[in-house]
Amino acid sequence: MRLFGIKDKKSIKTRIISIFLLINLIMMISFMISFSMKNTITKEYDRSMKTNIELSQLAIEINKSMNSFDQYIRNREIEHINNYRDSEKYIEAILKTIKDEVRKDKDSGVFLRNLENMFEYQQQLTGEILVEGGLNIYSYRKLNELRTLSGYMNNHAQMLITSYLDYSKEDYSTILQRYKEIERSIAVTILFFSFVSFGFAVLLSNDIMERITKLAASAEQLAKGNWQVEDVKENKYKEFNMMAHAFNHMKDNIRYFIEELSFKSEVEINLNKEKLINLEKDKLLRESQLMALQTQMDPHFLFNTLNIISRTAMFEEANNTVKLIQATAKILRYNLSYKKKLVKLEEEISTLKAYAFIQETRFQDQITFEFNIGENIDDIAIPPMTLQPIVENAIIHGLQDQEEGKIEIFITRREGHVKIKIKDNGKGISQEKLQRIFEENSNEKKKGHTTGLGLGNVKKRLELHFGVENLIFVDSKVGQGTIIDIFIPLKDGESYATVDDY
Structure with missing residues (x-):
């Protein structure tokens, strides 16, 4: 050549x-x-x-x-x-x-x-x-x-x-x-x-398209396994000559590698293919389960939030309304941006604070939030919408009808894991009701939830992501509030995965 x-x-x-x-x-x-x-x-x-x-x-x-x-x-x-x-x-x-x-x-x-x-x-x-x-x-x-x-x-x-x-x-x-x-x-x-000039441009375009078509036809023959296809011929364009040279060289290399691979056992090839197919099926199954759990969102929260904004605009100055709109926009943007990714724990906390601000505005002095965030969590990645559904459960099942309700969020990094504690002083949950909450169908819409996600959904998503069971523990008694502990496992002191991995 x-x-x-x-x-x-x-x-x-x-x-x-x-x-x-x-x-x-x-x-x-x-x-x-x-x-x-x-x-x-x-x-x-x-x-x-x-x-x-x-x-x-x-x-x-x-x-x-x-x-x-x-x-x-x-x-x-x-x-x-x-x-x-x-x-x-x-x-x-x-x-x-x-x-x-x-x-x-x-x-x-x-x-x-x-x-x-x-x-x-x-x-x-x-x-x-x-x-x-x-x-x-x-x-x-x-x-x-x-x-x-x-x-x-x-x-x-x-x-x-x-x-x-x-x-x-x-x-x-x-x-x-x-x-x-x-x-x-x-x-x-x-x-x-x-x-x-237009005529020259048309002629040039047609000439280029003709040569691209010829090159594409040769590539198609190569894709069909015709390794004896003729070399692409020289033409008057510098770029196409470079492409033709690269194509011809690639064709010769592929033909050489195909001849080398033909010496391998047919049984081994079939086994490898089957293994790859099974692995791909398993991966697709896990991804489809994960996406099904992660793409639920109920528009009910949007209407509630807009009603809050409307009432606030009537009875207060515009500053509070602006903050509410910003908080709502932040939550919406978060939901739309991270459907297919892990997110940083810091971003999850920031969105949760926006949600907390909306709820504090909604319930006035009835519910307050307190955040105690430790250091060295900037490299931690978790599934999106992990914390908000838990806080929603605390409000719906424990604090909605109670005066002076309080929710505390503690996050600390320890050896081998990051611990997230969500504590409320609500009316508590019985063991029977707690069991029902965990066993709720993740695909069913739950009244009052902004995300359509419950504790069971969060538990399944954490287990799918980290491949570890028993990452959520709930301690609740009727009349004494509820404490939920979430453990994010670390591998050799580092996060299992980063946001960039996804």
Whole structure:
């Protein structure tokens, strides 16, 4: 079997990235062109608006300059001649600023040249009048001529505004139309290359699927025991060449091992198969029993809890309600998350505390809980819902109708086991009733139970998990309360199993 020239082939990843980069490059170029056109339109619009504002200010300054000069001629106050000269400078600056922009339009350029000539003549007339000093026949004629000239200038300024506004509107419309045409061209280009890229992608996908199908067909023949199937041939994809090489190598190795195994005794093979089948059946039976015991949950508890939350929301502030909701959510999450696992003892205790908080809220001062948790229990794993059913039994059978009820939970780690003690000061249970509780059918729903689990269920689950009997002991007398001891066995000082094992 020869090795393929893998290094000389292009990978599928390279081909896909090439198509992706091509599409992105086209999109980027299109975006840059569109962005550039938008900037051009914006700048053109801003320039036109600025020029229109300058033209409007020009007309205002022409009137202002003539008014200032008239007032100076009447009363000879220096303030007015200064105002006139300021306006004159402003007009000169405006004409200089708008000169290049306005001359882009032929008609507007004509008005601007006329306005510039009239402004020069206005400066000449005002200079001659100021040289004369007082009013005489000569200066009076000049003043009338200046006023007439000012009217012409104002009229030309208005015509210049109108002319340039028409030009700027037409120019802006032309640019906008060109931008729309470019955008349409960009859209067509993107659409075209999108179809082309899609076509390449389809061709690449079909080619890849064809080669996968061939490889799968060879694998299927191998699975059927046809060890003489032909080697997968070389192709143009680097990844498929690697897979083909690995497949061919695997096929040869399997064929070699099959030939080696054929020398073994047929009787031994049959015995091993039967043994494996029996072990698997036993394992499946134990797992099915365990899952059947572990997946029971009665929705009655949900409705009780919601009723408690509703009453609390009516009569208390929202804080208690939030705590109840959090406790309920914790229990629900715990039930939904650990159907198929062992859980840490710490998590079981945390969920039990949430359940205890709900019951304390439900019964107010009628029932209290006390937790005494020892150290070094963080590595202990137990079946989920081990402690809560026992506490439920204590409430239902011992404390539900009793004032000042109390449940104490003690957990200590000792040599060889962890001891869990659940003690209540309830009315106790007779031996006959206790026997019935242990013998209750685990599949029957029990009124008042949130989990649908009883002591018998807990006992069976512990025995199935640890493979040890007599892990629960109950000491109860009528009128004297109940003590339940649970022993979690340790193997060489460590837990039998961890949560990760499941």
